[in-house]
Amino acid sequence: MFKFWKGREGKNNSVSESSAAIGNNIHEETEEQIVELKGRNIQRFVAPVIGLTVLDLAEKNEVDWNSFCKRGTCARCRCHVSEGLEYLSPPNEAEEKRLDPEEIDEGYRLGCQTKLEKIGAISIKHAPYF
Numbered sequence: 052m053f054k055f056w057k058g059r060e061g062k063n064n065s066v067s068e069s070s071a072a073i074g075n076n077i078h079e080e081t082e083e084q085i086v087e088l089k090g091r092n093i094q095r096f097v098a099p100v101i102g103l104t105v106l107d108l109a110e111k112n113e114v115d116w117n118s119f120c121k122r123g124t125c126a127r128c129r130c131h132v133s134e135g136l137e138y139l140s141p142p143n144e145a146e147e148k149r150l151d152p153e154e155i156d157e158g159y160r161l162g163c164q165t166k167l168e169k170i171g172a173i174s175i176k177h178a179p180y181f
């Protein structure tokens with residue numbers, strides 16, 4: 052397991068274990084490929100990265116996952132989580148505005164808003180409306 056700072060090129064990339072929970076710019080990564088991402092045509096098991104959104108993780112691993120606004124309004128990144136909701140951030144305000152409560156209850160999320168918060172097995176399928 053290792054950690055790195057996002058967007059701080061040229062600085063010391065290692066951080067202490069205790070600081071991993073502070074701030075949104077610190078990402079924790081494991082090498083275990085326990086997150087299943089099912090894009091439109093590409094399906095991969097990838098390593099989780101704490102702090103990344105589902106969309107960021109899909110893009111990092113070259114899984115075909117549509118997006119446009121990355122602000123939680125267009126829903127092109129909409130996805131369905133069939134396993135591991137407990138390892139993801141709870142729905143934020145943007146998701147609650149854009150998705151119906153029934154969708155959220157069924158496990159639908161916005162990939163650009165949902166962040167990985169804990170290490171664990173997760174299965175997510177890209178599920179846009181169109």
Ligand code: FES
Binds near residue numbers: 119121123129
């Ligand atoms: S990219 Fe538009 S809602 Fe996620």
